[in-house]
Amino acid sequence: MGDPHGVGIVGLGVISRAYLDTLTDHPAVRIVAVADLDPARSAAVADTTPGVAAVSVEGLLDRPDVDTVLNLTIPAAHAEVSLAAIDAGKNVYVEKPLAATFADGRSMVDRAASAGVRVGCAPDTVLGTGTQTARAAVDRGLIGRPLSASAVMVTPGHERWHPDPDFYYAPGGGPLLDMGPYYISALIHLLGPVRAVHGAASRLRAERVIGSGPRTGEPVAVRVDTHVTGVLEHADGALSTLTTSFDGVATTAAPIEVHGEAGTLAVPDPNYFDGAVRLFPLGGGDWQVLDPLAGYAGASRGIGLIDAVRADGRPPRAGGDVALHVLDVMSTLLRSAGEGRRIEVTTTAERPPPVPLTPAEDWRQ
Known part of the structure; x- marks a missing residue:
């Protein structure tokens, strides 16, 4: 993942404000496009966030400058949007839960592995x-x-x-x-x-x-x-x-x-x-x-995406x-x-790597 890392956001409901506050102007990422079923929502974000384009979901997935799709849609749409992003060659970071059903979540993770892209997911709290x-x-x-x-x-x-x-x-x-x-x-x-x-x-x-x-x-x-x-x-x-x-x-x-x-x-x-x-x-x-x-001191929603962008070979902690x-x-x-x-249960997972005590001024740079 490059630096700055291009992010496109799909879904601009209540939780999106917290992500925007964390990711906007962070040096590790650059929000380049937003999309929502309500065009007024995406237009409002684009109007107040320099360099961000309000586009359709399809237009967002077609953009070469979008490296990761931040999927903030409702749970019922998590799989559909994420699978489309994976098929477009994008990394995906999803608001929790990963999907509405385990079968959909399994498909997302398996298809991402086949495509050579990453899946991350909240919570990063x-x-x-x-x-x-x-x-x-x-x-x-x-x-x-x-x-x-x-x-x-x-x-x-x-x-x-x-x-x-x-x-x-x-x-x-x-x-x-x-x-x-x-x-x-x-x-x-x-x-x-x-x-x-x-x-x-x-x-x-x-x-x-x-x-x-x-x-x-x-x-x-x-x-x-x-x-x-x-x-x-x-x-x-x-x-x-x-x-x-x-x-x-x-x-x-x-x-x-x-x-x-x-x-x-x-x-x-x-x-x-x-x-x-x-x-x-x-x-x-x-x-x-x-x-x-x-832990990340003074962290806010979106730190999991930043952690993934800066993973540098280690597993992302919100993977x-x-x-x-x-x-x-x-x-x-x-x-x-x-x-x-x-x-x-049918799956297992390693405990993610612990987070060293990291002052806010360090992870925000």
């Missing part, structure tokens, strides 16, 4: 100082041998704040496929890949009501389970208990806790890049806040292999919930 400091603490033996973990995400539902929340309640959405990638990716960084799962799921109601924006009061049909929980068996024997819910109001549970023979770590919300990592050692009297030990394994874990968990039995 796990590359920040929060998850990376917790990983460094585990790797340094601060809690001894890891035995188990818990990961909890509880919210009353995104329709309360998102103006167009339909895709959250359609196939490819739901609390597991929407928020699970943050928690499962973090657990893989902390404890390694997953070999089997046992899940359960439920659905609170058949429709939701939009709570903000021009569609306030409009009902949205719920077509997926909205509370999913399960046990993940990691390859090294540790057990993680995962809960993702659009049906709860609040929780006092830590986003992630990792328990070892010599201590417990409280890990900050993996939906964010930073946050306090706390350690309670065996025999200790209180929680200790750890200084940042690793397609991890994203496919995360999708496999989630898809298998939903299947397990439906069949009521333990099921082994």
Whole structure:
């Protein structure tokens, strides 16, 4: 991948602003084109971002100066757009999840390998100082041998704040496929890949009501389970208990806790890049806040793409292999919930290389 690296963005919804803020004017990348089903969105970005052209998706894929397609479409369109980009000889970086189905994700990764291009995928929040400091603490033996973990995400539902929340309640959405990638990716960084799962799921109601924006009061049909929980068996024997819910109001549970023979770590919300990592050692009297030990300091969405551009031969830390394994874990968990039995996952992934503690002024240059 060259430097600066040409990026074309497909999909300019709510999340695109965070990516634009990170990537615009970064010396490692250059946004050259944007496309959206709503031409007004792409025109607005082009008007406010020097050097960016508003084009069709087909026009974007035809541009020789686009090295990577940043796919920020809804999950149901991830595979279609990504496969078209791969067939055009482009690298792809996708907003999470990798695809709406495991079969689509598998096709993306396999076709990219055949084409000699790269696939990357969010979340890249796990590359920040929060998850990376917790990983460094585990790797340094601060809690001894890891035995188990818990990961909890509880919210009353995104329709309360998102103006167009339909895709959250359609196939490819739901609390597991929407928020699970943050928690499962973090657990893989902390404890390694997953070999089997046992899940359960439920659905609170058949429709939701939009709570903000021009569609306030409009009902949205719920077509997926909205509370999913399960046990993940990691390859090294540790057990993680995962809960993702659009049906709860609040929780006092830590986003992630990792328990070892010599201590417990409280890990900050993996939906964010930073946050306090706390350690309670065996025999200790209180929680200790750890200084940042690793990770991109002050990072923001898009750092995973920058990390891939600057990989220089090493595997990208937000790579397609991890994203496919995360999708496999989630898809298998939903299947397990439906069949009521333990099921082994079909993929694995190496823990990505750890991120050395990197000041913001360094990764922004």
